[in-house]
Amino acid sequence: MKRALTYIVLVFSLLMTGNASAYTLVIDPGHGGKDAGALGFISKEKDINLAIALEFGRLVEQNCPDVKVVYTRKTDTFIELDERARIANRNKADLFVSIHTNSTAAGKAGTTARGTETYTLGMHRAADNLAVAKRENSVITLEANYEEKYEGFDPKSSESYIIFELMQDEHMKQSVKFAGLVQQQFATHAGRVNKGVFQAGFLVLRNTSMPSALIELGYINNRQEEQFLNTKDGIAKMSRSIFNAFKSYYK
Numbered sequence: 127m128k129r130a131l132t133y134i135v136l137v138f139s140l141l142m143t144g145n146a147s148a149y150t151l152v153i154d155p156g157h158g159g160k161d162a163g164a165l166g167f168i169s170k171e172k173d174i175n176l177a178i179a180l181e182f183g184r185l186v187e188q189n190c191p192d193v194k195v196v197y198t199r200k201t202d203t204f205i206e207l208d209e210r211a212r213i214a215n216r217n218k219a220d221l222f223v224s225i226h227t228n229s230t231a232a233g234k235a236g237t238t239a240r241g242t243e244t245y246t247l248g249m250h251r252a253a254d255n256l257a258v259a260k261r262e263n264s265v266i267t268l269e270a271n272y273e274e275k276y277e278g279f280d281p282k283s284s285e286s287y288i289i290f291e292l293m294q295d296e297h298m299k300q301s302v303k304f305a306g307l308v309q310q311q312f313a314t315h316a317g318r319v320n321k322g323v324f325q326a327g328f329l330v331l332r333n334t335s336m337p338s339a340l341i342e343l344g345y346i347n348n349r350q351e352e353q354f355l356n357t358k359d360g361i362a363k364m365s366r367s368i369f370n371a372f373k374s375y376y377k
């Protein structure tokens with residue numbers, strides 16, 4: 127309930143402030159601290175994610191002075207999934223990028239599976255969001271002067287939700303566009319196998335109210351890919367690829 131209210135307040139404040147403030151990019155290195163993520167032969171997912179996330183952020187800060195970079199973590203610390211989304215919402219992020227490394231169920235046994243994937247929030251989730259928001263938002267009618275307070279927003283009228291649908295649809299389109307650019311860059315700039323763009327209901331993306339994507343850099347239990355992701359060259363190429371994608375998306 128609190129979450130839905132936060133959501134509606136956030137959407138209203140976005141509508142009212144427009145795009146007066148600087149562009150904010152939230153970078154989310156997956157896992158950290160007691161949560162190592164997937165395990166490879168020579169490394170842990172949390173460390174690969176962090177190294178590439180920090181380098182991506184450094185490139186943005188160096189080349190895009192009008193973009194504010196916010197990290198969900200900059201060190202080896204444990205952050206809850208919900209808190210990652212809250213950081214993005216609190217900072218009124220324009221784009222949320224979560225960085226992960228894949229693994230197959232085979233784990234330490236190793237795999238020949240390889241390639242990068244980028245995920246956006248699934249369609250089913252958008253419909254979910256709307257139904258939940260509609261139900262939860264109706265509590266505002268219990269507040270005095272809600273019509274005045276929420277600028278004539280009627281939680282029971284479908285018309286009031288058209289704006290939500292448009293915004294969710296727009297977020298989805300933008301997320302898919304960014305995800306496609308990331309995958310393209312991984313293939314052309316970093317020479318990776320492009321496994322494509324997919325939709326799924328990732329928890330970390332679920333509570334963010336802006337375009338978002340979750341990147342899987344490759345398979346940590348594929349010896350070659352793990353090796354690559356742990357070299358200076360690999361880190362530079364992967365972070366540069368995400369940066370290139372961001373640059374053309376942001377333009």
Ligand SMILES: [Zn+2]
Nearest residue numbers: 156163226227
């Ligand atoms: Zn992960």
